[in-house]
Amino acid sequence: xxxxxxxxxxxxxxxxxxxxxxxxxxxxxxxxxxxxxxxxxxxxxxxxxxxxxxxxxxxxxxxxxxxxxxxxxxxxxxxxxxxxxxxxxxxxxxxxxxxxxxxxxxxxxxxxxxxxxxxxxxx
Numbered sequence: 001x002x003x004x005x006x007x008x009x010x011x012x013x014x015x016x017x018x019x020x021x022x023x024x025x026x027x028x029x030x031x032x033x034x035x036x037x038x039x040x041x042x043x044x045x046x047x048x049x050x051x052x053x054x055x056x057x058x059x060x061x062x063x064x065x066x067x068x069x070x071x072x073x074x075x076x077x078x079x080x081x082x083x084x085x086x087x088x089x090x091x092x093x094x095x096x097x098x099x100x101x102x103x104x105x106x107x108x109x110x111x112x113x114x115x116x117x118x119x120x121x122x123x
Contacts, residue, residue, distance in 0.1 A: 010047045011065040012077055013037060015102065017054035018061040019081050023092035031055055033087050061098060063105030074106040075116060082120045 016037065020030035038051045066077065081102055085095045103113050 008066055009041050009043055010051055013041060013051045014054060014059055014062060015077060016081060016084050018059050019084055019095060019098050021058040022094040022098035026055060029087045030084060033084055061101055063102065067105060074108060078102060078106055078108055079116050079120065082117060
C-alpha cells in the first residue's frame with residue numbers, strides 16, 4: 001500500500017474521531033466503534049498509535065486529505081459518520097453541526113445527504 005493511501009485511512013479515522021468528540025465527550029460506545037475500526041484498518045504501527053491517540057484527546061475535523069476521494073468513497077465516509085453519530089443513540093446538536101461541516105468538506109449535496117440519511121434511519 002502506498003504511503004498516500006495509508007495516510008488517507010488515518011485521515012478517515014480522524015474524521016470519525018472528530019465527529020465522536022464533537023459534543024466534547026467521547027462516549028464508550030463511540031470509543032468502542034472507533035477502536036474496532038482502528039484494529040482492522042490498514043495502518044502502519046505508527047499510524048495505528050496516532051489513531052489510538054484520537055480516543056484520548058479531542059481532534060478537530062479535517063477533510064482536506066480526503067476531499068480528493070471518489071464520490072462513492074466520500075459518501076461511504078459520510079454514511080459511516082452518520083452511523084457513528086447514532087451509535088450512542090443521542091445525536092447532539094454539536095454532532096449535527098459537525099455532520100453538516102463534514103458534508104460540506106466532502107462536497108456531498110443536500111439531496112445526496114438526505115438520501116444517505118434516509119437509508120441509515122430506515123435500516
